[in-house]
């Protein structure tokens with residue numbers, strides 16, 4: 001079986017380092033936040049090129065707290081992409097604000113700045129670009145619109161650890177940015193995890209309070225907050241894995257380049273669009289085809305995982321039925337949901353397995 005992501009293969013390459021890191025946390029009984037999380041936060045802030053990194057329990061918690069710290073709440077509209085994982089819009093809704101969608105660029109499937117402009121109303125408070133599949137959104141025009149209309153920008157960088165935009169790094173390009181360390185992400189914990197990065201001292205201070213019961217000091221609570229703290233073990237594991245991330249990202253880039261080279265020109269298949277404005281982190285290699293079901297039948301025989309990111313655009317989810325956004329509201333995102341599928345991609349995939357995938361795609365569409 002060729003999985004979409006092989007977490008076991010990656011773990012095997014660094015197992016002694018991971019065991020040692022966990023051992024240290026156990027020896028020190030530093031189970032919640034503490035020195036291992038703090039040292040990861042320093043290293044991750046430096047990696048991202050941001051002044052602060054604050055770890056939380058998940059990427060969703062990171063989004064929720066970044067929005068709250070930025071003052072987003074009931075009565076606000078927040079513009080984001082309908083083509084993303086559900087959590088982006090979910091976290092907007094958790095604050096009491098309303099997620100408002102703008103259709104995406106047909107190539108990159110990232111927010112289309114001109115469509116964002118058209119979606120702005122008197123209630124709009126913020127824009128949340130998602131760096132989908134590891135490619136940064138087109139930040140310059142988005143930031144220009146935000147500046148002109150006095151809106152906040154918060155990045156959803158959950159899929160974009162190590163991606164760049166021109167001379168900037170994902171996670172350093174807006175008021176705040178949110179990362180997920182879900183195991184399958186480019187930098188994954190061995191459990192749940194997430195982080196907020198920011199250059200803004202006030203946002204950092206607010207997130208620090210909110211993630212830990214609004215408590216600046218044990219048993220003193222200045223605001224009502226959450227328990228969104230990260231485990232010490234995950235902090236220690238993430239520190240180990242961060243040292244390998246640049247090499248893993250290079251391996252992803254090389255494999256993605258190889259897919260593109262070998263599948264170029266195949267009829268009935270649309271390859272991912274590289275906007276060329278920075279370094280793509282290749283979280284996913286997502287292609288499109290009208291004949292997805294035919295490809296999946298061949299994949300089933302060839303024992304290749306079938307994956308769709310994402311089969312239902314967020315505005316069509318049952319959970320958002322009250323937004324009243326019928327089929328046809330965002331045709332580009334809807335068309336992508338109908339035709340997208342992701343090819344196996346992880347640093348340890350290797351050329352032999354990749355060739356097996358390439359042959360299966362060619363067999364189905366050739």
Ligand SMILES: *Cc1c(COP(=O)(O)O)cnc(C)c1O
Pocket residue numbers: 058059060061084085087088130156158159179180181182193194
């Ligand atoms: C994974 C992901 C999230 C949520 O992160 P969790 O750690 O699973 O809570 C949010 N946004 C995007 C784009 C994601 O891919």
